[in-house]
Amino acid sequence: MSKDKPEIISDIYSYLKFYNDYKNYPVYANEVKQTDTSFDFQENIAGKPDSIIAGEKQVYEKPVYEMKKANEDIVVEKPVSIYSPREDFSHCDSLDKFYEEIKDCRKCSHLAETRNNLVFGYGNPAAEIVVVGEAPGAEEDKQGKPFVGRAGKLLTDILKAIEFDREDVFICNILKCRPPENRNPLPGEIMNCEPYLFKQLELIKPKMILALGTFAGQTLLKSKEPLGKLRGSFHEYNGIKLLVTYHPAALLRNPNWKKPTWEDVKLFRKEFDSMKK
Ligand code: SF4
Numbered sequence: 400m401s402k403d404k405p406e407i408i409s410d411i412y413s414y415l416k417f418y419n420d421y422k423n424y425p426v427y428a429n430e431v432k433q434t435d436t437s438f439d440f441q442e443n444i445a446g447k448p449d450s451i452i453a454g455e456k457q458v459y460e461k462p463v464y465e466m467k468k469a470n471e472d473i474v475v476e477k478p479v480s481i482y483s484p485r486e487d488f489s490h491c492d493s494l495d496k497f498y499e500e501i502k503d504c505r506k507c508s509h510l511a512e513t514r515n516n517l518v519f520g521y522g523n524p525a526a527e528i529v530v531v532g533e534a535p536g537a538e539e540d541k542q543g544k545p546f547v548g549r550a551g552k553l554l555t556d557i558l559k560a561i562e563f564d565r566e567d568v569f570i571c572n573i574l575k576c577r578p579p580e581n582r583n584p585l586p587g588e589i590m591n592c593e594p595y596l597f598k599q600l601e602l603i604k605p606k607m608i609l610a611l612g613t614f615a616g617q618t619l620l621k622s623k624e625p626l627g628k629l630r631g632s633f634h635e636y637n638g639i640k641l642l643v644t645y646h647p648a649a650l651l652r653n654p655n656w657k658k659p660t661w662e663d664v665k666l667f668r669k670e671f672d673s674m675k676k
Pocket of ligand 1: 505588
């Protein structure tokens, strides 16, 4: 046996231990955050490395193993660097500049290949209210605008019912690109795209946020609670009052959720009015 073998085995052991300890942790820069226990490190490393890129570099780079047999020795190279810095958008001081910055984003290459348009968001750049949905659907992808299909019309009606004009608020989504077949966003895609939403909120500085559906609520609140527990009372996102309610598309599927949604949005309006006093 080669004299190097114990060292090789120790390297493999260390990496397997690392993998086992951190497989559920999305990793940002040099810190480790437990935000999503469903994140599949193995799948994302092995299967979709380009779905988990942050900034211009990958958060995880695919571990490179060079395995060859020479005199029955196996040579294993350790994984290459797996961290990279998060994006820095500090030079973008307006939504327009920020749009120019991300409009050609291809971090989720499978979504970038199938999209017609990146759906950045639409509305008043100085809005007091930001409405956050899940991801563009077919019509949104076609037109490049959020909430323009049937669910969009329902959202306009809901806003009107609580005396908000759609043009006065800003509407956007967690994901800027349409997932094929309108499937749910994947954890890696949310991780790729959420910095864009956070930057939008930083630029707009709304007074209140209305989060529509589970993904919007959980992403903004960094929570794993189901929608039923998140809705019905106010939360805070970076000091901004946030209310979670049902997504209009869900209301089209299940009209029983219209009543609790109505209760939520009335509460939202009441709080908005009391903040203005
Ligand atoms: S979903 Fe977001 S992160 Fe992914 S390609 Fe589209 S804009 Fe980029």
